[in-house]
Amino acid sequence: MPETQTTPGFATLAIHAGAAPDPATGARITPIYQTASYVFNDVDHAAALFNLEAFGNIYSRIGNPTQSVLESRIAALEGGTAALVVASGHAAQFLVFHTLMETGDDFIAGRQLYGGSINQFNHAFKKFGWNVIFADSTDPESFEKALTPKTKAIMIESIANPGGVVVDIAAIAAIAKKAGVPLIVDNTLATPYLCKPKDHGADIIVHSLTKFMCGHGNSIGGVIVDCGTFDWMKSKKKYATMTEPNASYNGMRLAETFGNFAFAIACRVMGLRDLGPAASPFNSFLILTGIETLPLRMARHCENALAVAKHLEKHPKVAWVNYAGLESNKFNAIAKRMCPAGAGAVFTFGLKGGYEAGVKFVSNVKLFSHLANIGDTRSLVIHPASTTHRQLTDAQRTAAGAGPDVVRLSIGIEDKADIIADIDQALGMA
Numbered sequence: 001m002p003e004t005q006t007t008p009g010f011a012t013l014a015i016h017a018g019a020a021p022d023p024a025t026g027a028r029i030t031p032i033y034q035t036a037s038y039v040f041n042d043v044d045h046a047a048a049l050f051n052l053e054a055f056g057n058i059y060s061r062i063g064n065p066t067q068s069v070l071e072s073r074i075a076a077l078e079g080g081t082a083a084l085v086v087a088s089g090h091a092a093q094f095l096v097f098h099t100l101m102e103t104g105d106d107f108i109a110g111r112q113l114y115g116g117s118i119n120q121f122n123h124a125f126k127k128f129g130w131n132v133i134f135a136d137s138t139d140p141e142s143f144e145k146a147l148t149p150k151t152k153a154i155m156i157e158s159i160a161n162p163g164g165v166v167v168d169i170a171a172i173a174a175i176a177k178k179a180g181v182p183l184i185v186d187n188t189l190a191t192p193y194l195c196k197p198k199d200h201g202a203d204i205i206v207h208s209l210t211k212f213m214c215g216h217g218n219s220i221g222g223v224i225v226d227c228g229t230f231d232w233m234k235s236k237k238k239y240a241t242m243t244e245p246n247a248s249y250n251g252m253r254l255a256e257t258f259g260n261f262a263f264a265i266a267c268r269v270m271g272l273r274d275l276g277p278a279a280s281p282f283n284s285f286l287i288l289t290g291i292e293t294l295p296l297r298m299a300r301h302c303e304n305a306l307a308v309a310k311h312l313e314k315h316p317k318v319a320w321v322n323y324a325g326l327e328s329n330k331f332n333a334i335a336k337r338m339c340p341a342g343a344g345a346v347f348t349f350g351l352k353g354g355y356e357a358g359v360k361f362v363s364n365v366k367l368f369s370h371l372a373n374i375g376d377t378r379s380l381v382i383h384p385a386s387t388t389h390r391q392l393t394d395a396q397r398t399a400a401g402a403g404p405d406v407v408r409l410s411i412g413i414e415d416k417a418d419i420i421a422d423i424d425q426a427l428g429m430a
């Protein structure tokens, strides 16, 4: 560490935060604690754990030591007070809204979110009476206009998947603050290496850990980070799970007892306890290992993505490229402010040959894998119109940024010359 540096830097935290040699065995790497439950010291210890008077392990649906190290590490990287790791990115979103919403409440979400989130909000959440109102992520004022007396939260993505929209988090945070509601930011595509939503005013951060955080395409996982910034007790809105006496914990008010990490506690002791989407210890281990190289991988992902985007911009068969890292892109200035180290590695481009050319391109790639995922070390590709968005009408596809000509890339960390050569050979046949 340089002499002037008093707190560890990002790369150091990515390897060390939350971890220590195993106290029982001396194992240097955090072990996979493959156990369902934990022995109590005595009856008083058990009572203290169940009353939330002491922290410790009870049962792996609620917490597990491998998962705890991952939680501390992600909280440190995001600058939050605490985190909760769960089974998937969607499970993280479910627990966040379960903690914030009552039946009949509204929340506002960016229209340009990942399609799976839009489905979750439009369909599954409706069954709980949680009503989503969509606003335009490129127009902060549209969030202000969408506020209702029942609005309990605002949710955006830092870099929207897959449209390449980089969102002005600070402008939307100011609107959330004025309205007295928390701002939730899905930081999956950026990761804390590229964007620190808390620094721009986010109160809660979620991730699909399945993508760049794990980075190797081998595990599903999700996380909720409590930034510790939202004052639940003083809020103009009522958040019953946070502030009302809790019948299952002897009348305890979670926000009063746990202060600036109460949201993470509430998601665990009410959401995870009762709904159950726990992370597996093995997945937590793989994601922990992946995070150790996050800074190296993200820097390389961004370098390669920029080179590929520049190459495509000049390609005669390509109609347009939407990558915020390009100087020509309308989100370039905002990307420099929100994501100073790079604009990520997921972006779309359009083929002049339309639908047929898109199908041929994904059929002809050799190095790229044609699949429905992003954020792997490997370069990945999908043609949304013939896969993820094929059930929609043409008009719906175009509105979702998945028109017939659109191809989505997730650029890996292979040699960039090989990535570009594969694109060129596949375009030759498209």
Ligand SMILES: Cc1ncc(COP(=O)(O)O)c(C=O)c1O
Pocket: 088, 089, 090, 091, 114, 116, 117, 157, 161, 186, 188, 189, 207, 208, 209, 210, 211, 220, 221, 222
């Ligand atoms: C931006 C974003 N958020 C959330 C999710 C959902 O995560 P998971 O698939 O881990 O449930 C995804 C998955 O693609 C995503 O890309």
